[in-house]
Amino acid sequence: MNTKRTITLLSIMAFMIFTASSAFAVTLTVGTNSGASDATLQVPVTVDNPVGIAGAAFTVTYNTTALTLTDIQSTFFDIFASQWNALDPVPDPLPLTSVEVPSGSGIIYYQPLIANNVSTGTMIAAARCTAETSASNTTLFTLFFTLNSGASATAYNVGVTATTLNNTDAGYGLGVDGIAGTADDAPETIPYLIGAIAEETDLTAAFPVIDVTSITSGSVTFSGDSVDSDSDGIADDWENTHFSNLTTADATSDYDKDGYSDLQEYINAGTYDPKVQDDPNGTGYNPDTDNRVEVAWLATLTAERDDGSLNVKQAVAYIGVDSVSDTTPHPGMAVEQTVDIAVYEDTVSWTKLYKNVLQNGQTAYAWVINVNPKGNVGIPSTDYTATLSWATAEFNPNGFYRLRSGFDGTGEIVVSDMRTTTSYAVTGQTDQLFTVEFSYSISVDLNLTAGWNLVSLPVTPVDTTVATLFPDALAVFKFDGTFQEATTVEPGTGYWVKVPAGATYTIIGSSFDSYSILLAPGWHLIGAVNGSASPTTVPGGVILAEFGFDGVFQEVLTGFTTGKGYWVKVGEECDFTVQTQ
Secondary structure, eight states: OOOOOOOSOOHHHHHHOSOOOEEEEEEEEEOEEEEETTOOEEEEEEESOOTTEEEEEEEEEOOTTTEEEEEEEOSSSOOHHHHHHHSSSOOSSOOOSOEESSTTSOOEEOSSEEEEEETTEEEEEEEOSSOOOOTTOOEEEEEEEEEOTTOOSSEEEEEEEOOEEOOGGGTOSOTTTTOTTSTTOOOEEOOSEEEOOTTOOSHHHHSOEEEEEEEEOEEEEEESOOOOTTOSSSOHHHHHHHHSSSSSOOSSOOTTOSSSOHHHHHHTTTTOOTTSOOSTTSTTOOTTTOOOOOOOEEEEEEEEOOOSSSSBOEEEEEEEEESSOEEEEOOOOOSSBSOEEEEESOTTTOOEEEEEEEESOOSEEEEEEEEESSTTOSOTTOOEEEEEEEOGGGSOSSSEEEEEESSSSOSOEEESOTTTOOEEEEEESSOEEEEEEEESOEEEEEEEOSEEEEEOOSEEESOOBHHHHSTTOSEEEEESSSEEEOSBOOTTBOEEEEESSOEEEEEEEEEOOEEEEEEOSEEEEEEOBSBOBOOEEESSSOEEEEEEESSSEEEOOSOBOTTBEEEEEESSOEEEEEEOO
């Protein structure tokens, strides 16, 4: 379970750590792990006998200058909602799935696992509503360590010590008299482990202290060695650290769509993050250390009209990106030419060009083109239609291309994805202006109202954390049989997002145009895609209900809308597909 807030201890833990008679004794062990210097190393904290454990509180000690404890996860101490649903019988009504501490503060805790960084390490506290009964569930926590920039790649000890607290405002360190500010105030040592006996009415006996008779320290060892099992030029540890798999990144992929391949990002791993755009207009760019080269490309735009004569029926223009700009003047039309195309140097001089290659280093590019479907052959005041086409193989393998009418960026998008639609019919009597737009990412605005909203992501953002996408959200939940708090938001899934006031949230990333998932019978929270779409299933005819939410629930009649989430009920297992129309 991801840690949520940096506080000392949750009130539920305070209730469980009263001095009490000892229960059975256990040994506590911190594991070991090793890997490359850019890896995230997982270290388990285990006990030899977990039966009877209901709470834990201790400080993980490590070299805080060299290491960062990036995450703490636990299924032993699960989130509140999962704990309640695991009870037999399940409470009805269910207890609150979150706790506000202190009351009225607006600080909400969704799980009984919390942490607080100190100079010697990190204090951890967690609790569960019933004591463990399975002897096999021995892992209390999994710790995730990374090596700080500039730290030596070597072995570092990881240990566990008792936590001491002297926060008299929270009731700790009050001394024998229990009164703050008196002479006997002193730091209070918290037991490592606490039990819970449900049928016991006496509080002291109900929460017995579990003796920890032995503690074995562990370690993390970082080295410069790397393994590349899939032979893509990128170390496995680096791929697992950034993507949690070996398939997302390879020598040609570009996850953050910034024009630099993931292989190039890996080569510069000390400086660059493959999930953050590092180009000149992106986050973290440093031209003094950037030795990467953006992909150069040159694409042909072809305009064609066949009127059945022997006249010139085709014209071409070239657009592209390279390390230096390059232009070629437009040659003008032949004596008899049924169609013409040109690309403008700019929209000030309106100089017609045959080729316009722009200098790289931008996050977005635009070319204004002119298509004349009549050329200089035809009947006056008569509309003619020419076909504008392009070859996607000539495009940059990364990024997004679209065709917009007009020249100022406000016209209608007539081709939303020039990789999937490779031609467009241009009709008129004279010049028709269009803009070819190329960028490494797109932005979509989500307009949320105060209170609960049912939403989904129409793009795949670089950073999927709730804190980044919805920084003022009061709560975000997903549904997978039960409601679960979400700390990240992924496209293809519907989410309940509660915000304090109406606001527009701009989401930037790669366009999310289609997905297919396997659904079990029952209800699901489903996401839309970037564009209008109606879901399909294999086998067909198994969708029993579809509802959206816009202040009230509404039955879906015309398909999914960009940025919205939907409740969908299917009658049997199916492959569920949503694809932009």
